[in-house]
Amino acid sequence: MPGKLQSEKNSKAPKPGKSSGRFTEKPGVAAPYRNPRLPVDERVEDLLARMTIGEKTDQLMQTFVGESDNPNNVGSGSFRPTIGSVVGFWHGAGPQNNFQRMAVEQSRLGIPIMWGMDVIHGQHTIFPIPLAQACSFNPELTRMGCEVAALESAPAGVNWTFAPMVDICRDPRWGRVAEGFGEDPHVGSRFAAAAVKGFQGAKFVPGRNMASCLKHFCGYGFSEGGRDYSYSDISRQTLWETVLPPFHAGVNAGAMTLMSSFNDITGTPAVINRYTLTEVLRTRWGFKGFVVSDWNAVSQLARQGFSADPKAQTRAALAAGNDMEMVDTQYLCIPELVRDGRLAVKVVNEAVRRVLRVKFRIGLFEMPYASERPLEEYALLPEYLAKAEAAAAETLVLLKNAGGVLPLAGKFKTLALLGPAAANGGCMKGTWGGLGSEARMTTIEMGLREKLPAGCRLLHARGCDFEGADRSGFAEALAAARESDAIVICLGEPGDGSGEDQSRANIRLHGAQEDLLREAAALGKPLALVLCAGRPLDLFTAEPLAPAILNAWQPGIRGGAAIADVLLGNVNPSGRLAITFPRTAGHIPTFHAQRRRSREQGFYRDMGAEPLYPFGHGLSYTTFSYGNVTLGARKIRAGRALKAKVTVTNTGLRPGKETVLWYVSDPEAGITQPELRLIGFEKIELAPGEAKEVAIRIDAWRDLSYPDCDGRRILEPGRFLLRAGTGEPAEFVLEGALRAGRLE
Numbered sequence: 001m002p003g004k005l006q007s008e009k010n011s012k013a014p015k016p017g018k019s020s021g022r023f024t025e026k027p028g029v030a031a032p033y034r035n036p037r038l039p040v041d042e043r044v045e046d047l048l049a050r051m052t053i054g055e056k057t058d059q060l061m062q063t064f065v066g067e068s069d070n071p072n073n074v075g076s077g078s079f080r081p082t083i084g085s086v087v088g089f090w091h092g093a094g095p096q097n098n099f100q101r102m103a104v105e106q107s108r109l110g111i112p113i114m115w116g117m118d119v120i121h122g123q124h125t126i127f128p129i130p131l132a133q134a135c136s137f138n139p140e141l142t143r144m145g146c147e148v149a150a151l152e153s154a155p156a157g158v159n160w161t162f163a164p165m166v167d168i169c170r171d172p173r174w175g176r177v178a179e180g181f182g183e184d185p186h187v188g189s190r191f192a193a194a195a196v197k198g199f200q201g202a203k204f205v206p207g208r209n210m211a212s213c214l215k216h217f218c219g220y221g222f223s224e225g226g227r228d229y230s231y232s233d234i235s236r237q238t239l240w241e242t243v244l245p246p247f248h249a250g251v252n253a254g255a256m257t258l259m260s261s262f263n264d265i266t267g268t269p270a271v272i273n274r275y276t277l278t279e280v281l282r283t284r285w286g287f288k289g290f291v292v293s294d295w296n297a298v299s300q301l302a303r304q305g306f307s308a309d310p311k312a313q314t315r316a317a318l319a320a321g322n323d324m325e326m327v328d329t330q331y332l333c334i335p336e337l338v339r340d341g342r343l344a345v346k347v348v349n350e351a352v353r354r355v356l357r358v359k360f361r362i363g364l365f366e367m368p369y370a371s372e373r374p375l376e377e378y379a380l381l382p383e384y385l386a387k388a389e390a391a392a393a394e395t396l397v398l399l400k401n402a403g404g405v406l407p408l409a410g411k412f413k414t415l416a417l418l419g420p421a422a423a424n425g426g427c428m429k430g431t432w433g434g435l436g437s438e439a440r441m442t443t444i445e446m447g448l449r450e451k452l453p454a455g456c457r458l459l460h461a462r463g464c465d466f467e468g469a470d471r472s473g474f475a476e477a478l479a480a481a482r483e484s485d486a487i488v489i490c491l492g493e494p495g496d497g498s499g500e501d502q503s504r505a506n507i508r509l510h511g512a513q514e515d516l517l518r519e520a521a522a523l524g525k526p527l528a529l530v531l532c533a534g535r536p537l538d539l540f541t542a543e544p545l546a547p548a549i550l551n552a553w554q555p556g557i558r559g560g561a562a563i564a565d566v567l568l569g570n571v572n573p574s575g576r577l578a579i580t581f582p583r584t585a586g587h588i589p590t591f592h593a594q595r596r597r598s599r600e601q602g603f604y605r606d607m608g609a610e611p612l613y614p615f616g617h618g619l620s621y622t623t624f625s626y627g628n629v630t631l632g633a634r635k636i637r638a639g640r641a642l643k644a645k646v647t648v649t650n651t652g653l654r655p656g657k658e659t660v661l662w663y664v665s666d667p668e669a670g671i672t673q674p675e676l677r678l679i680g681f682e683k684i685e686l687a688p689g690e691a692k693e694v695a696i697r698i699d700a701w702r703d704l705s706y707p708d709c710d711g712r713r714i715l716e717p718g719r720f721l722l723r724a725g726t727g728e729p730a731e732f733v734l735e736g737a738l739r740a741g742r743l744e
Contacts, residue, residue, distance in 0.1 A: 033365075040360045044353055050109060053345070056352045057334040059084040059111065060318075062292065062326045065091075065099065081107040084324060084355055085114040085160070085292075090435065093370035096157045104368050112368035114359060116160040116292075119210065120179060120432040121145065123152040124379040125557055126441070127388050129430045129534055130164065130191070132395035132553035134181040134578035135618070137659040137683050139194035141391045146198025148387060149434070150210045152379040157370025159362055160211045162259060164195035166246035167216055170591040172579070173226025175502030178431050178534030178554065180221060182578030183591045183615060185242050186678045189249035196253040206363035207371065214250040216261030216294060218243050218276055223263060226588070228503045232263040236709035237671065239265075242593075244711075248285060256289040256358050260322050262297055269304050271297045272313075277321030284711065290323040290354035298322070298330045311336070315343055323351035380440070389558035394657075396566050397551040397575035398619040405486075405526045405548035407569025407621060412485035414457045417445055418477045418520060419490035419530075420466045420513070426495025427532040430554025431502070433495070440557060444490050444530065447560030451568055459484055464512040466494045471512050478519055486526040488567060489517055489546075495554060498534025507585055508538045514545075521545045530563060536581040539612060551575075569621065574657035574683070576618035583612045591615065593674035616661050616725075622652030622688065629722055629730035637736050638700050638715050645695040646724040650686035659683045660694045664703060665721040665729065670714065670738075671706060676723070679703045698722070701741065704734055713741035 032038055033047035051059075062085035079086075081102040089096055096115065104110045121127045127145035136142075146164070153161065165179040168188055181191040192214065199212040219232040219239070234243060247258070260277060261270040270276065271293050281287045298317050302308035306316070310330040315337060317325065325331050337343035359365065371378075398406065408415070421427045423445040425438035442450070445460050452458060463477030464470060481487050491513045496502070508514070521527055529546035531537060534554050543549065550573070552563050565571040582590050584607070592615035603609040627647035636642045648658055662680040666673040680696045680703075698704070705715040716738050721729040 036366050040357060043360050044356045047109065047111070047356055048349060048353055051352070053335045053338055053348070055082050055109065055111075056348055057331060058082040059352050059355050060324050060334070060348075061085075061329070061331050062087050062116065062324055064327050065089050082111065083113060085116055087116045087326060089115060089117070093156050093372045097369050097372070100157070100368050100370070111356075112359065112364045114160050114211075114364065115157050116162060116213075117153065117158045118163065118432055119149050119153050119158065119161040119434050120163045120165070121430070121434075122149050122388070122436060122556065123158070123434040124375070124436055125152060125384040125388050126429050126433050126436040127556045128392050128395045128559065129178045129554045130181055131178050131534065131579065132555060133391065134187055134191055135397050135553070135575040136391070136394035137187075137576055137578070137681050138394055139190045141394060142191050143194040143198040144387055145391055146195045147201070148384050150199050150201070151208060152384070154207050154210055155371040155373060155378045158210060159206070159364065160213065160257070161199055162213045162215060163199070164192055164212065164250070165215050166192040166250055167218075167221030168242050168246065169221035169579070170589045171223075171226040172507055172535040172537075172582070173504055173585065173588065174221065174223055175228060175431075175498045175504065175535070176500055177221070177579070178498040181246070183580060184578065184593065184678050185245040187578055187681070188246035192246040192250040193253035196250050196255045200254060200256065204362055206367035209362075211256040211358060211362050212250075213257040213259050213292065214247050214255045215259035216270070217247055217258045217281070217291070218261060218270065219265045220261035220263050220270075226503050228501050229262045232265055234266055237707075240707035240709065240711045244280065251281070251285050251287050256361065258287070258289065258291045260291055260293050260297065262294050262300065264304060269301055269306060271322050272301065272306065272316040272320045274320040280711070282321060288354070289358055290351070291321060292324040293317065293322050293326050293328070295326050296328050298325045298328045311342070318343065318347050318351055323354050385558055388556050389562050392555040392559045392562035393565060393571045395553060395555060395575050396562060396573050397577055397617075398566070398573040399549040399551050399581070399613050399617070400543070400546065401619050402547040406528055406550070406567060408486055408488075408526070408528070408567055409453070409569040411526060412456065414459060414484040415448070415452070416477075416481040416484035416487045417448060417458055417460045417490070418463045418481065418487065418516065420462055420464060421490035421492050421530065421532040422460060422462065422488075424494070424532075427492065428555060428557065428559040429495050430556070431496060431499030431534050436557065438495070442558050442560040444488075444560045444563050447562070447564035448488075448567070450561055451564040451570065453568075463516045466492075466497070466513065467511045469512055471515065474512075474516060474519065477516060478523070481520050481523055481525065484525065486528075487520050487523070488528050488530060489520055490530040490532060491517060492532035492537065493534060498554075505585070507535065508540070509542055514542050517542060517545050528567060530567075536579055538582065538585045540584040543612060572621045572654055572656045573618070574620065574659070576616050576659050577613055578615070580611045580615050581613035583607060583610070587611060593677055595672050596675050618659075620652075620656045620658070622650055622654040622656040624656070624658045624686070625649045625651050626725055626727040628728060629724050631722070631730050631732055633732070635733050635735050636698070636700055637734070638739055640700055642698040642700075642732065643695060644698060644722055644730065645693050646727065647691055647693050648684065648686065649691040650688055653688050655685065655687050657683055657685045661725055662696050663723045664698075665723070666704070666706070666716075666718070667721070668718055669706065669716055671708060673706060694724070700734060705741065715739040715741065
């Protein structure tokens with residue numbers, strides 16, 4: 001069994017990929033794989049040649065060391081010192097080092113363990129959820145947040161994070177929409193690259209950085225009906241056009257690992273999908289890292305109707321290119337499969353080679369142990385909290401502001417704060433909040449008390465819960481509202497209301513929340529609704545009740561302070577929606593890059609077809625105007641670039657940030673194209689009255705071509721339209737013959 005010394009057949013000589021199991025080191029001479037001065041691939045081949053099939057098998061397995069494995073008794077439970085990785089260990093650096101010591105000092109070859117954890121939007125200093133980060137349209141905030149997450153994780157021995165999640169999602173019923181960067185592949189690509197660079201650094205430094213893991217490869221965000229773990233019916237056209245670009249961007253940014261997804265991709269489960277895992281990822285993109293399955297995904301092939309036989313599951317997963325299995329034990333049959341000739345040892349060797357390559361690249365052999373420094377030396381530092389607050393402020397999206405209700409500064413002496421999200425730390429922390437403590441979160445109530453002007457009072461009353469019909473708190477809440485000059489009501493979902501296994505058919509405000517909003521609004525006082533949720537909500541009946549709506553998402557450890565600053569006018573909101581708010585759940589899927597209808601009558605009989613709030617929507621306390629787009633030329637050819645620019649002016653009375661969104665439209669194409677396709681964005685800051693010229697360089701192949709169903713880029717001559725924001729489009733022509741590029 002794995003971990004025992006077993007000799008492979010015909011392994012008399014120590015050739016790469018073979019093992020005699022009898023390697024010994026000369027006294028005083030270290031094996032080449034232990035020499036950090038040698039090239040990584042040379043070290044990998046030396047170590048691989050020394051390994052038995054049992055040791056190789058263990059390197060392809062990840063275990064969970066939980067309650068059954070007493071961290072003070074390192075010999076108990078499922079742990080083996082030759083295991084490749086441990087997932088989700090949170091018992092502290094000391095016990096972790098005990099396990100690692102067994103691997104490094106007591107196993108035959110001393111191969112260190114990789115320690116993986118879901119560090120999604122912070123470990124202790126919690127940043128806004130990724131969906132909120134995308135609404136900043138500032139990828140630097142994501143790079144910075146991921147850098148802080150690594151600095152708070154790596155010292156404690158976490159050298160591998162299962163992030164970023166780069167699944168494009170256009171269905172807010174799917175709970176995991178909170179973990180991704182929204183609906184658009186260009187936005188997703190920019191933020192995927194930023195996250196990878198934040199986690200891994202410009203140059204990987206052990207103890208400061210973590211290996212990133214792009215997930216879930218691929219199509220998980222297209223789960224049927226928004227139901228988690230479901231089938232994904234994705235055409236090859238949609239795969240190349242929408243699903244794959246963020247993963248490609250992450251690979252190009254240097255991501256060291258990927259995670260295959262739970263779902264079927266049009267009939268083939270992702271964990272055994274050779275087209276995506278090998279042909280696309282390895283052959284076309286040149287990915288050199290390794291792929292890990294999602295939790296139990298290999299054994300779950302039985303439920304998906306592939307096979308209940310662990311041997312068939314293992315063969316299919318490894319042959320497809322899924323190198324490591326997470327928590328499952330199906331791969332234990334690898335030695336038997338190799339011995340019986342049903343699995344080629346070269347397939348096993350290649351998977352092990354990929355795992356070892358990453359372990360060497362992250363310096364695990366030179367620095368295997370966790371630091372046992374006190375937490376306060378490297379986590380929750382003042383500069384990290386300041387960065388989290390600044391990030392939160394840029395993610396808040398002002399959806400509505402009828403009559404200029406916001407900002408509230410100078411409009412009240414007494415402010416009523418109502419609703420279940422007002423003093424709830426979970427709403428700030430959000431889903432997948434690492435090791436963050438809800439008690440450390442700055443709630444909205446705390447933020448307002450911190451930021452309120454002198455002489456102003458805050459009256460807080462919960463009113464109701466997130467769920468249930470209990471209205472017993474209404475009287476207190478409405479009494480506070482009557483006594484106040486203005487009302488802030490905080491509604492939405494609890495912190496665990498979105499995330500994995502949190503799909504919902506009903507994405508309206510649950511329980512008595514809308515009733516509380518209705519009765520508070522009936523008082524006729526200035527009222528602002530603050531929404532805290534990990535997804536766009538169905539606001540069809542709630543939206544008309546609130547003159548002002550601030551969408552706060554799940555904004556992190558200093559989220560309450562950032563919300564208070566925006567409500568009071570200390571900060572001008574600058575977030576834009578990276579995902580569409582449907583008018584009702586019946587509109588789903590609705591997103592900005594939809595294709596043209598065949599007839600004008602493509603509407604619903606009972607309501608309009610337009611969403612409640614479209615992609616890119618977001619208000620400010622100031623106003624901006626756009627000039628006409630000007631082009632450097634009216635014609636472009638393949639291999640050339642075209643420069644375009646637009647002048648943006650702050651026409652209001654406050655400083656503000658504006659995101660310039662660049663769209664291209666291809667009215668006539670061999671494969672029909674979205675009516676508008678985002679090709680660039682830039683966020684700028686303008687003082688009152690200031691004007692700034694914003695430019696974009698349009699590359700013909702990058703920005704005007706489109707993929708066919710095989711991933712081949714097609715560059716087609718003809719007329720194109722370029723638009724900045726909602727301004728008038730500028731027309732230009734691509735000249736030359738139709739061209740087909742290489743496969744991506």
